[in-house]
Amino acid sequence: MRIKNRLEPYAAQLVAVSKFRPLAQLQEAIDAGQLHLGENRVQEMVEKQAALPSTVCWHQIGTLQRNKAKYIAPFVHLVHSVESIALLQELDKQAAKAGRRIPYLLQMHIAQEETKQGLDRTGLETLLQDPLLPTLQHVELRGLMGMATQTEDAAQITAEFTGLRVLFDELQQAGYPMHTLSMGMSNDWELALEAGSTMVRVGSALFS
Numbered sequence: 001m002r003i004k005n006r007l008e009p010y011a012a013q014l015v016a017v018s019k020f021r022p023l024a025q026l027q028e029a030i031d032a033g034q035l036h037l038g039e040n041r042v043q044e045m046v047e048k049q050a051a052l053p054s055t056v057c058w059h060q061i062g063t064l065q066r067n068k069a070k071y072i073a074p075f076v077h078l079v080h081s082v083e084s085i086a087l088l089q090e091l092d093k094q095a096a097k098a099g100r101r102i103p104y105l106l107q108m109h110i111a112q113e114e115t116k117q118g119l120d121r122t123g124l125e126t127l128l129q130d131p132l133l134p135t136l137q138h139v140e141l142r143g144l145m146g147m148a149t150q151t152e153d154a155a156q157i158t159a160e161f162t163g164l165r166v167l168f169d170e171l172q173q174a175g176y177p178m179h180t181l182s183m184g185m186s187n188d189w190e191l192a193l194e195a196g197s198t199m200v201r202v203g204s205a206l207f208s
């Protein structure tokens with residue numbers, strides 16, 4: 001697999017984004033040893049999780065509505081898309097019920113498009129300084145996630161990814177547990193790796 005080979009020198013992890021793909025395609029990926037799968041809709045993830053081996057590590061990559069956190073809390077491997085303390089409170093509550101800790105990434109807004117989700121610097125600081133945060137014992141900060149602008153301009157994409165890597169390093173220096181930097185999709189995963197990504201989320205380039 002070309003992408004897998006390219007990832008090796010970077011020690012980066014591949015999340016195969018399997019949203020909208022039928023179970024048979026997911027099973028093929030699993031049979032080929034690809035156990036990290038990403039979905040962006042709760043109901044779809046829940047249905048696929050029930051139908052596939054329990055060895056799969058499920059990544060929530062899309063916006064997670066608070067009232068749906070309970071459905072994935074018992075099994076989700078990593079939530080990439082946290083951008084509010086309110087969602088963290090709910091995830092914490094549901095993780096406690098399920099008797100586990102849920103690892104999560106904070107999603108940063110790095111693209112120029114208004115539509116892309118994520119926190120800006122002020123939002124990040126506010127969240128990290130929220131007095132509630134240290135009281136949430138069943139969620140665990142692991143790093144950051146970001147999506148670059150959809151553009152042909154490689155220099156711009158690289159600048160956005162590099163900016164996120166710099167922030168990741170700054171937070172690490174400041175003592176935050178920064179282990180995973182989730183950036184890179186089908187169209188820009190190579191630029192993301194060059195900029196210091198540790199986890200790429202690739203869908204269409206893998207499944208077709």
Ligand SMILES: *Cc1c(COP(=O)(O)O)cnc(C)c1O
Binds near residue numbers: 061062
């Ligand atoms: C769909 C999606 C991906 C994968 O996109 P491709 O372009 O198919 O690789 C990655 N990350 C997020 C957040 C997505 O929603």
